[in-house]
Amino acid sequence: xxxxxxxxxxxxxxxxxxxxxxxxxxxxxxxxxxxxxxxxxxxxxxxxxxxxxxxxxxxxxxxxxxxxxxxxxxxxxxxxxxxxxxxxxxxxxxxxxxxxxxxxxxxxxxxxx
Amino acid sequence: xxxxxxxxxxxxxxxxxxxxxxxxxxxxxxxxxxxxxxxxxxxxxxxxxxxxxxxxxxxxxxxxxxxxxxxxxxxxxxxxxxxxxxxxxxxxxxxxxxxxxxxxxxxxxxxxxxxxx
Numbered sequence: 530x531x532x533x534x535x536x537x538x539x540x541x542x543x544x545x546x547x548x549x550x551x552x553x554x555x556x557x558x559x560x561x562x563x564x565x566x567x568x569x570x571x572x573x574x575x576x577x578x579x580x581x582x583x584x585x586x587x588x589x590x591x592x593x594x595x596x597x598x599x600x601x602x603x604x605x606x607x608x609x610x611x612x613x614x615x616x617x618x619x620x621x622x623x624x625x626x627x628x629x630x631x632x633x634x635x636x637x638x639x640x641x642x
Numbered sequence: 643x644x645x646x647x648x649x650x651x652x653x654x655x656x657x658x659x660x661x662x663x664x665x666x667x668x669x670x671x672x673x674x675x676x677x678x679x680x681x682x683x684x685x686x687x688x689x690x691x692x693x694x695x696x697x698x699x700x701x702x703x704x705x706x707x708x709x710x711x712x713x714x715x716x717x718x719x720x721x722x723x724x725x726x727x728x729x730x731x732x733x734x735x736x737x738x739x740x741x742x743x744x745x746x747x748x749x750x751x752x753x754x755x756x757x758x759x
Contacts, residue, residue, distance in 0.1 A: 538683075563747055573735075573748075629691055630688070633685060
C-alpha cells in the first residue's frame with residue numbers, strides 16, 4: 530500500500546535560516562515527485578516538480594532534491610520569511626502509481642520573525 | 643492560467659440530506675479530476691478519480707453509492723454526498739490535471755467545508 534511520510538509534523542525556524550523538509554516513500558518507483566504549499570482553509574498550490582532522472586531542481590529560493598536510491602526527496606527554502614509559513618506537501622505521481630496523485634502527511638512550517 | 647473553481651466554499655446541511663459540490667476548470671480542459679477529503683491537520687486523502695465520459699474510479703474504502711461522482715464535460719466534475727451524516731463533515735477538495743500535458747501538476751480548487759448537523 531502507499532506510504533509517504535514527511536518529517537516532523539511541525540517545523541519552527543528563525544527568519545533568514547534555511548528550512549529543510551523531508552519526504553520519504555516506500556513501495557513506489559515514481560517517475561516524478563511534486564511539492565505543494567497549502568495555507569489554512571485553502572487548496573494546495575503547486576510549487577515544484579522533479580523527475581526521477583533529475584537530482585536537483587531550483588526555483589528562486591526553493592530547491593528540491595530527489596534520491597531514488599534512498600526513496601527520499603528534500604525540500605529547501607533558503608532565506609526563509611514569515612510569509613513562507615504554511616503546510617508543505619509532497620506528492621507522488623508517475624506510471625507506477627497510475628494516474629493518481631498520493632500525498633504525504635505534510636509538514637507545517639512556521640518561520641519566526 | 644490554470645484556475646479551478648470549487649463551489650460552494652462551505653455548506654451546512656441536515657443529516658439525511660444530499661449535498662452537491664461542483665468543480666470547474668475555468669481556463670483549461672481536464673479529462674481527469676480528483677476528489678480529496680481532508681481532516682483537520684491531516685493530509686489529503688484521495689477519494690476517487692473522476693474521468694470525463696466514464697465511471698469514476700474509487701479508492702479502497704470509499705463508498706461509491708454514498709459519494710456520487712459525475713464528470714459530464716471536460717471542465718466540470720461534481721461530487722454528491724448522499725444521505726449525509728455528521729461523520730461526513732469534512733473539507734472536500736477537488737483538483738484537475740490539464741489534458742494532454744505530460745507531467746502536468748494538479749490544480750486545486752479552494753475546497754468545500756461540509757458540516758452535517
